[in-house]
Amino acid sequence: MATIRRRTEDQLIETYRVSLMNVENQTEIATTMAEYGYDLATITKGRELLGATITAFNFNQQEDNETIQARSDFDVKVSLMTEKYASHRRKAKVAFRKDDVTMKQLGLTGSYSRAYVKWIATMKTFYSGVRSNAAHLAKLLVFKITEDEITACITEINALETTRTLYLKEVGESQEATKAKDKALAELEEWMSDFYAVAKIAMEDKPQLLESLGLLVRS
Template structure:
């Protein structure tokens, strides 16, 4: 039997579905397998494992889609916040270039940090600092920056933090779903491996029947 690692998961799902369906629906196969211990109860066990695998696969796909959606949302918000901050920072560095105290208070000294946490804290320091001192915004208004802009930027940062929290939550759930899916696949792989091994013995004199189970038969 071909290892599942060499086939896609969808191919594996389909082969197992066909095998577990036809072993019951084709009387000749059912009779042959019953004689080797795979009666209705045994097949029901395999079908239950298959259904658990199918549910785990579907849940994993759903979680992956939700993770991708949250990542796209996070990226869009991050881009907006980054663009606003970059422009606002340039404006402030021009207006306050001769005031080292203000540059320090607004975290404008040096380059903006690239690490996420430090970057967000730097932005909060900047916009909160401006919001706390209206006279600074008055000076910045020369370059088209207002108190409303500061409030809007802070709201966007909150949205960014929420979006990142949601993304990390979805990513964690996706990882758990992947583990559950892999476990379910491994359980069915083992069961089906034994099933196919017995099927080859049970239908040794009629190997063409194995094709109904999704197994290729060499002429």
């Protein structure tokens, strides 16, 4: 739905741009509209609203693209960390299967929540608990999980949290940019609605001129 709406706004803005360009460039239209209050100064106001809308529209699109990229970066990190933790957890449950206390301390009992906040907390408990205990590290080394790998995972978890923070920041900025764009477009639409209403009256006997403004006239 977002793609359809974006395309509709693109077309609307382009229609307004062509209308305002033609009312300035075609002498007969300019003269006729001036007689009904849409002189150069008034048309300039419309062009200013159009310019502001285009600027807001482009900025919104830029923010949306940045949000998409930030989400992609976040998803990649989540996927990689999910795979690593699942592998390490599986091996650790075998390594500590006869040590109920350690199993509980490292969060290895039962299943674990996939909800982001709880998932992050579970991984932190596991990796920090292993790294701080030489005996744990020694047991996991048998399963080819090195201390360097444990440390790297802790670093990756921190990077994942940073990436999520950036993503949420981009979401907020995108939402604000959307509000600004919607406001600018609404103001432009209101101005253009009045413009077209007057144009239909001013050129009701000149359908070819109305069509130059993007208004279809039934024959």
